[in-house]
Amino acid sequence: MTPSSPRKVGKMAGERILLADDDPRILEVLTEFLEEQGYEVHAVRDGMQALAAINAREFTLALLDLQLPGLSGLELLSRIKARAPETEVILFTGHAGLESAVQALRLGAYDYLLKSDLLLADLQAVINRALERRRLAQTNFNLLENLRQTQEELAQRRTSELQQIRRIGETLAGPLTGVQIIQGMFSLILESLPLAVLGLELTGGGEDLPREAYRRHPGTDTATFEAFRVWLKDRLDDWRPYLMGKAAQGPGNCQGPLPEMLEALVEAGEVRGLVAAGRETPFSPEETELFYIFTLQGGAAFKSLALYEQVRSLAIRDGLTGLYNYRYFWEVLHREVELARRYEHSLSLLFLDIDDFKQVNDTLGHQVGDMVLKALGAYLQDAVRQADLVCRYGGEEFVVLLSETDSQEAKISAERLRQGISQITVNLPEKELHFTVSIGVAQLEPGMDGDNLVKAADHALYQAKQTGKNRVCGS
Numbered sequence: 001m002t003p004s005s006p007r008k009v010g011k012m013a014g015e016r017i018l019l020a021d022d023d024p025r026i027l028e029v030l031t032e033f034l035e036e037q038g039y040e041v042h043a044v045r046d047g048m049q050a051l052a053a054i055n056a057r058e059f060t061l062a063l064l065d066l067q068l069p070g071l072s073g074l075e076l077l078s079r080i081k082a083r084a085p086e087t088e089v090i091l092f093t094g095h096a097g098l099e100s101a102v103q104a105l106r107l108g109a110y111d112y113l114l115k116s117d118l119l120l121a122d123l124q125a126v127i128n129r130a131l132e133r134r135r136l137a138q139t140n141f142n143l144l145e146n147l148r149q150t151q152e153e154l155a156q157r158r159t160s161e162l163q164q165i166r167r168i169g170e171t172l173a174g175p176l177t178g179v180q181i182i183q184g185m186f187s188l189i190l191e192s193l194p195l196a197v198l199g200l201e202l203t204g205g206g207e208d209l210p211r212e213a214y215r216r217h218p219g220t221d222t223a224t225f226e227a228f229r230v231w232l233k234d235r236l237d238d239w240r241p242y243l244m245g246k247a248a249q250g251p252g253n254c255q256g257p258l259p260e261m262l263e264a265l266v267e268a269g270e271v272r273g274l275v276a277a278g279r280e281t282p283f284s285p286e287e288t289e290l291f292y293i294f295t296l297q298g299g300a301a302f303k304s305l306a307l308y309e310q311v312r313s314l315a316i317r318d319g320l321t322g323l324y325n326y327r328y329f330w331e332v333l334h335r336e337v338e339l340a341r342r343y344e345h346s347l348s349l350l351f352l353d354i355d356d357f358k359q360v361n362d363t364l365g366h367q368v369g370d371m372v373l374k375a376l377g378a379y380l381q382d383a384v385r386q387a388d389l390v391c392r393y394g395g396e397e398f399v400v401l402l403s404e405t406d407s408q409e410a411k412i413s414a415e416r417l418r419q420g421i422s423q424i425t426v427n428l429p430e431k432e433l434h435f436t437v438s439i440g441v442a443q444l445e446p447g448m449d450g451d452n453l454v455k456a457a458d459h460a461l462y463q464a465k466q467t468g469k470n471r472v473c474g475s
Helices: 024-036 045-055 073-083 098-106 118-156 161-174 178-192 222-237 240-245 285-316 326-343 357-364 366-383 407-422 450-466
Strands: 016-020 040-044 061-065 088-093 111-114 197-202 213-214 262-269 270-278 347-354 388-392 397-403 439-445 472-474
Touching: 016 024, 016 045, 024 040, 040 045, 040 366, 045 061, 045 073, 061 073, 061 118, 073 088, 073 098, 088 118, 098 213, 098 326, 098 450, 111 118, 111 285, 118 285, 118 366, 178 197, 178 213, 178 285, 197 222, 222 262, 222 270, 262 285, 270 285, 285 326, 326 347, 326 388, 326 397, 326 450, 347 357, 347 366, 347 407, 347 450, 357 366, 366 388, 366 397, 366 407, 397 407, 407 439, 407 472, 439 450, 450 472
Parallel strands: 016 040, 016 061, 061 088, 088 111, 439 472
Antiparallel strands: 197 213, 197 270, 262 270, 347 397, 347 439, 388 397
């Protein structure tokens, strides 16, 4: 474990960390470092002491050595997740072990770190991301709790609507996609209200989210339906008078081709879009109120979606380079291996390691080392195909998963990357810095699983290092 000088960051009160390691030197260094960052630290030297602490107190985060006397880090991880699943756990060890790393992540660990590669600044970054994920998850949980409380209050006011309102919450709660939210909201509205037309216009779409959605009753003629669509699109261009659905003339009288109800779909105080419904006969106040509840819950569901996507991004992205991280790589690798077997496609892996990276850190400082990592990450992201996966594996190691690519094609791609990386320039105040990489190449062979593929690529990387660096090796 290498010290550095991370910037001190103020932390929220009450963030308590359990630190367990049988090495008194590591305990002393980490305790001092974490307390300087504003955390309350409870340090122990064996697994049984850690278990007693877990049973006696609440911890925001636990830093556990994998090999503890009395009770192992993996056993402690399992106990913690059973007792307090919201507690984030980071395991670290002095010995790299692929199987234990995979098992730790499957048991719910946030990350798995090697002491030999660990900088205090990197540890702080991992802790920050873990705690931010916990805060976002708690915010999401609180939001869902507020939604449930709102539903109960509405149910008390209108006992006759209790079953319907509960269905709204059940349909729109949870980690839904944008399309699922729209489908769920439309299904609930159409089941509850007799309508001729129903439409949604969003202020912005995305890869998995349409900008508009419409439904019409089979008995509604095309001219009326198209007039309704034009009317709603025009309203989106001038949505401000309809903020929170309170139009100047009221949501039940919007002067469209039919008697309409119009509500804003609001997410975190911002209008996400407009939802409108129309039919030949006017709407009652009760129907207008129910329609408002539908759109209110729809906006809350979009808020939950945004929080879920933030939590997901924190869990699968490397904080320094922005690339996918070790955890996400293993998720995708197992899936891609199964697909390659099922459809008999080729699958290859590139394992990259920056040559003499330790020398860069030792002579030029860790800030320059971070610049090198960022530059390499940006280059790899731009240089590979969109279908390929680039991840920071850890430290100065990166992996590229090449779908439908055999070993010969992978070696050609690796050589192209190696040559391109050697041309990267990192601009420093007094000079330009260039660096090289060694690359190991492996193809998924019959009988191999994901672990075997990684081991084969890692072995090829070792050969590249042993035969002079700045080269590509592989079968």
